Amino acid sequence: MSATASTAQPTTSEQKPLQTMTLEQETNPWEAQAFRFDLAAKKLNLDPGIWKVLRYPQREIIVHIPVAMDDGSIEVFTGYRVQHSISRGPAKGGIRYSPDVSLDEVRALASWMTWKCAVVNIPFGGAKGGVICDPKKMSQGELERMTRRYTAELIEFIGPEKDVPAPDMGTDEQTMAWIMDTYSMHMRQTVTSVVTGKPVSIGGSRGRREATGRGISVVCDSALKYLNMPVEGCRVIVQGFGNVGSNAAKLLHEKGYTIIGITEFDGALYNANGIDIPSLTSHRKRAGTINGFSGGEAVDKDELITRECEILIPAATENVITSKNAAQLKCRILCEGANGPTTVVADDILAEKGIFVIPDILANAGGVTTSYFEWVQDRMGYFWTEKEVNDRLDTIMTASFDDVVAYATAHSVNNRIAAYMLAIDRVAYTTKQRGIYA
Numbered sequence: 293m294s295a296t297a298s299t300a301q302p303t304t305s306e307q308k309p310l311q312t313m314t315l316e317q318e319t320n321p322w323e324a325q326a327f328r329f330d331l332a333a334k335k336l337n338l339d340p341g342i343w344k345v346l347r348y349p350q351r352e353i354i355v356h357i358p359v360a361m362d363d364g365s366i367e368v369f370t371g372y373r374v375q376h377s378i379s380r381g382p383a384k385g386g387i388r389y390s391p392d393v394s395l396d397e398v399r400a401l402a403s404w405m406t407w408k409c410a411v412v413n414i415p416f417g418g419a420k421g422g423v424i425c426d427p428k429k430m431s432q433g434e435l436e437r438m439t440r441r442y443t444a445e446l447i448e449f450i451g452p453e454k455d456v457p458a459p460d461m462g463t464d465e466q467t468m469a470w471i472m473d474t475y476s477m478h479m480r481q482t483v484t485s486v487v488t489g490k491p492v493s494i495g496g497s498r499g500r501r502e503a504t505g506r507g508i509s510v511v512c513d514s515a516l517k518y519l520n521m522p523v524e525g526c527r528v529i530v531q532g533f534g535n536v537g538s539n540a541a542k543l544l545h546e547k548g549y550t551i552i553g554i555t556e557f558d559g560a561l562y563n564a565n566g567i568d569i570p571s572l573t574s575h576r577k578r579a580g581t582i583n584g585f586s587g588g589e590a591v592d593k594d595e596l597i598t599r600e601c602e603i604l605i606p607a608a609t610e611n612v613i614t615s616k617n618a619a620q621l622k623c624r625i626l627c628e629g630a631n632g633p634t635t636v637v638a639d640d641i642l643a644e645k646g647i648f649v650i651p652d653i654l655a656n657a658g659g660v661t662t663s664y665f666e667w668v669q670d671r672m673g674y675f676w677t678e679k680e681v682n683d684r685l686d687t688i689m690t691a692s693f694d695d696v697v698a699y700a701t702a703h704s705v706n707n708r709i710a711a712y713m714l715a716i717d718r719v720a721y722t723t724k725q726r727g728i729y730a
């Protein structure tokens with residue numbers, strides 16, 4: 293397949309009603325999810341009743357969490373857990389701690405989890421949680437007390453067969469350990485399979501920490517193969533050097549890709565000859581920031597993502613590629629490590645530029661896929677080697693990439709809408725099969 297022919301992607305909106313959107317409407321993640329869902333559902337000729345069932349989350353829980361702060365004061369944090377669908381299995385999805393969390397954001401993230409699990413064909417529905425807080429400004433003690441109280445508030449809604457949380461932005465293995473312990477205290481027995489992304493020593497899976505980054509590296513390999521592009525000389529820019537971005541950069545660097553740019557919230561680095569990722573990781577560990585690293589030139593972080601490269605990987609947060617900057621991008625491939633990094637208006641601009649998009653619900657599905665392996669291992673009480681985990685992950689990610697690209701070609705839609713259509717079709721099928729009359 294020639295690179296030129298296969299990068300030409302149909303637009304998302306087709307009729308372009310989007311040009312009139314304000315930036316505020318454009319960057320509402322729930323609206324973005326709903327817009328793409330409606331388009332994919334229309335193309336599928338989805339039954340109108342099932343359309344209504346799948347368009348909205350099944351359950352939205354809001355909790356107010358009192359926490360004794362280190363200075364003796366009491367703070368009350370607002371938290372959410374949205375369960376979008378349990379048609380294909382227990383709800384599944386991460387928990388985010390960030391000052392920017394909102395109900396609309398958590399709704400969108402929960403729906404994306406449903407579609408993501410269906411794209412990689414694992415037996416989960418979708419959910420997401422979030423607490424409005426700034427984890428960077430809280431002590432470990434404050435975070436532990438907040439996490440335990442949040443878990444206690446959700447106790448009847450989560451569980452290995454109900455809803456299984458995992459890490460997302462601002463949360464990590466330690467957060468999952470506290471949730472597992474709190475849930476276990478209430479159940480009067482240790483229940484490891486209530487969360488995934490735990491430390492390996494208490495039932496976590498080998499390979500989960502790196503899994504989202506690994507999945508990204510696998511779909512990048514597939515995209516290069518599909519587009520007849522070599523790994524040698526393939527320049528990559530990564531936005532966000534957290535769990536997803538740093539592991540994607542590390543694994544791509546090991547595979548021979550040239551990581552020419554890394555951005556963080558407080559700075560960015562560029563080196564046309566390639567950044568040495570292990571050295572940058574050691575520097576960040578010592579200095580607590582990527583800034584000051586001698587192996588790259590400090591540059592403007594917003595400008596860096598518009599520089600020429602073969603692959604751009606946004607791996608930080610939503611709405612970083614919008615109507616304001618999409619026209620300036622100079623990548624051949626956009627591989628979405630973050631959830632919702634591209635707005636619907638930007639989708640069309642990218643399509644017109646011939647940028648090959650690997651959409652979030654495919655590109656970052658490596659994390660939840662290895663979470664599925666963790667849940668399976670916890671329930672068996674038998675743990676796999678890292679190689680077994682990684683080999684299974686590679687197989688699922690490669691097959692899912694091929695499924696989405698084949699679907700896009702067969703239905704003359706872009707990769708994002710193909711991924712939505714594939715997922716919605718699978719979820720609609722099980723929803724109908726189970727029946728909805730109670």
Ligand SMILES: NC(=O)C1=CN([C@@H]2O[C@H](COP(=O)(O)OP(=O)(O)OC[C@H]3O[C@@H](n4cnc5c(N)ncnc54)[C@H](O)[C@@H]3O)[C@@H](O)[C@H]2O)C=CC1
Pocket residue numbers: 459460461462463504531532533534535536537555556557558593607608609610629630631656657659660
């Ligand atoms: N952790 C996981 O397994 C998965 C995460 N994701 C998504 O990937 C994205 C990143 O998640 P994690 O890596 O887990 O979070 P994280 O909290 O470990 O890392 C996020 C990083 O992005 C940086 N950042 C924030 N705003 C930025 C900006 N404007 N420009 C550049 N850097 C910025 C932060 O400083 C941080 O280092 C989120 O969208 C998340 O939902 C998706 C699938 C799985």
Ligand SMILES: O=C(O)CCC(=O)C(=O)O
Pocket residue numbers: 384385386387408456457458459460488489631656657659660661663
């Ligand atoms: O590992 C999981 O269960 C979910 C990870 C997640 O939150 C995501 O894929 O966005």
